[in-house]
Amino acid sequence: MDKKVFAQQFDALIEKYAELLIGDANEEAKEKLRIWGLYTHIAKSMPALAKHWNGLYPEAKDEMKKIIEEIKLLNEQNRQK
Template identity: 40%
Template sequence: METNKLVPELDGLIYKFTELLTGEATDENIEMVKIWCMYSHMLKVMPPLVKHWTSIEEHQDAKRKVREIFEQIQRQNEENKKQIRAHQATLNQSK
């Protein structure tokens, strides 16, 4: 597959993933989800690298920002799940 075609297709996939994960695929949410995905993957496949990076003093601000992104995505995901459950309950009651 050509890379010039791959990027737009991945952008579409990331857009939909962000929408399903957070409830809204804004530019800011998309960027946060990209960071979340990348960092989560690196943490899973190379934990010593991430541990080393987070231990360096000059990366402490970035480490805090990544943590904030994780927490924000988690909050958005929980809120989105609540809205989906409420909508499903409404649909089930109308049957």
């Protein structure tokens, strides 16, 4: 499969996921979901790595917390609609 075609098709998956999860699929929302999804996977599959990264980059950890809280809030708001 062509890499460009795959990238477009995967982006369509992320776009639909964003619409269903948080009710918005703009580029910023999709990027936050990509970051959130990958970080969540890392934290679950390699918690020591996530802990190490959190300690190494406390400002980034704080930003990650903001992204997680924002997605949680948007998801709750979207569910209430």
